[in-house]
Amino acid sequence: MTTQKNPLSVQLAIKTPAIQESLTQIIKGLDGFTLQKGNDAARIDVLVLEIGSNPASEFETIRALLQENVVGTLFLTSAKTTSDILLPALRAGAKEFFSQPIDPGEVISAFQKVKAESLVKNQPGEKPLILGRIFSVLGAKGGVGTTTFAVNLATSIQALDPEKLVALIDMNRLVGEVPLFLDLQTDTNWEEIGKNFSRLDAAYLQSAMTHHSSGVYVLPAPSRFETEAHLPADSLFQIVKAMRQFFDYIIIDGGMVFDDNLCKIFAESERVYLVSILSLPCIINVRKLQESILTTGGVTDGKLRIIANRFEKKAQISLTEANKIIGTDISTTIPNDYQLTMEAINNGKTIAEISASSSVAKAYEKLAESVVESANKRPRGIFSWFR
Ligand SMILES: Nc1ncnc2c1ncn2[C@@H]1O[C@H](COP(=O)(O)OP(=O)(O)OP(=O)(O)O)[C@@H](O)[C@H]1O
Ligand SMILES: [Mg+2]
Missing domain, CATH: 3.40.50.2300 (Response regulator)
Structure with a gap:
């Protein structure tokens, strides 16, 4: 027995x-x-x-x-x-x-x-214990919709997979806006959490992070320079790594902070989304950034996804032209709807809350589906590792 x-x-x-x-x-x-x-x-x-x-x-x-x-x-x-x-x-x-x-x-x-x-x-x-999946978001330029993307991806994943724990981390030190986008009052940030790194467990994180009505836990960026905080340079990466034990999905709004922390986070990410719009300066940035991201180590072609935000079929630069300039196919387009996204931002709501039937909300839902499906397919059978 x-x-x-x-x-x-x-x-x-x-x-x-x-x-x-x-x-x-x-x-x-x-x-x-x-x-x-x-x-x-x-x-x-x-x-x-x-x-x-x-x-x-x-x-x-x-x-x-x-x-x-x-x-x-x-x-x-x-x-x-x-x-x-x-x-x-x-x-x-x-x-x-x-x-x-x-x-x-x-x-x-x-x-x-x-x-x-x-x-x-x-x-x-x-x-x-199965480690949580990291999905990083980087903007090819300021103002292209990176925060909108990270916020709506995280909340759409949570809506599709309500049983799972979803975290949304804002890396934009001093100019972080995630709490604003979700109308959240927050009194902590990742620098504070970094100071208490030794206490990092599920209970501490859940009490320190702000819980949004969608279910997503938000970890804001520090809004001022903490002169007294002498944290290791890669402390945010260490926090994210530790958070993988407690959260199923971790979405990172990397803004345009392409620093050492983000490089290390990229290496552990399942996908890295590079958000762009179809303007020539932005597409040229995508090409440059793509090269840098792929050479930082740990990020392969398959992990990097290029997003064309604010997409219009009749735009001056077509998808085909953009693909040619970048040298890689744009994987997803998010339709242009300025009024809807502004209404969401100004009211601290998600796009789906403003209009679940809109083409923008549907695009985020489809993207979240691809994330949840790939997550559900894993973990893979042990022997696939030896193929
Ligand atoms: N799909 C969309 N269609 C139209 N406008 C959009 C769309 N997504 C985002 N925007 C608009 O783009 C603007 C910038 O959005 P957001 O703040 O998310 O960008 P960002 O790249 O994070 O900016 P920052 O560099 O300031 O952090 C907002 O006015 C928002 O309404
Ligand atoms: Mg932003």
Whole structure:
């Protein structure tokens, strides 16, 4: 009989048949663990992986698996026990390394440690930790609609996925406007939160952030220079990183603050939206910014999405021309409706609140759908990482 209500899942990724067989026998005899049969589990508590012919790329995958929290504990095994295998294995985050042939005592004691840790850590029914997704928004120029975009994307995601926690962070130090756009009175900002970094947990964040009626939690930018605050240069990035544990979606209004914090946030973002309008200076900026964003590291073509805001079919510069100048296709257009967006901004309301049936509201809804759908498709099966 199992002493644990929810046995911990174990997956074997072993190439040598004899090793697979002996590990299977040992794990089958363990209490509190269950061997995963298929290869499509979204998260695995314990993965035992045999390092094979391409250790360098396998270690990269391992690091990503642990970082994304797809695997709880990782054990490695290999026929080779030389330092060129052992050291990178431990650096990549492996908890134990089983030498071959397998010593059952070594394996049993490693698994017992995992079970003991999980009993201390996990309250009954606690869900496995899946990190929140970051969606960053950057303006190709001032005034192109970056804040409108970030605010309406966040509130549209929340409307589609009401059970999830959505955070909206304003990076625009001194000139942040997100609270104004949502008619919120706020008395804290990310600099304040940075000072209390050691206290950062879900309860503190939810009490410190401002809760909008849409459900979105807002984290405003500081509205003055805090001379007494000696926070590390990347403190905002550290806050965002920590927030991934508590929020499902994190939307960043990066304005035009293309600084070190934003570069690091970009690298962790699932998508980076570059908001533009179809004017020549703006399109030229998009081209330049695109180059910089793609060379900062961590942002690939697939992550970067170019948005044509205030789009009109009869505009002087067509989409095709804009695509040619930029060298990449504009992924989404948001229709031009100045009166509607101004009414929303001036009343501290979302566009959907003013007119849910408007083409602008529909465009944001469609965009949010693509975000929620892609989020629901994840987390992917563990073995997709090894393809
Ligand atoms: N889809 C749209 N159609 C027409 N006007 C729009 C649209 N979206 C935003 N705007 C208008 O663009 C103006 C600027 O909007 P917003 O403040 O969101 O831009 P921003 O890029 O964040 O500006 P800033 O650089 O000042 O932070 C507003 O007057 C808003 O009404
Ligand atoms: Mg703005």
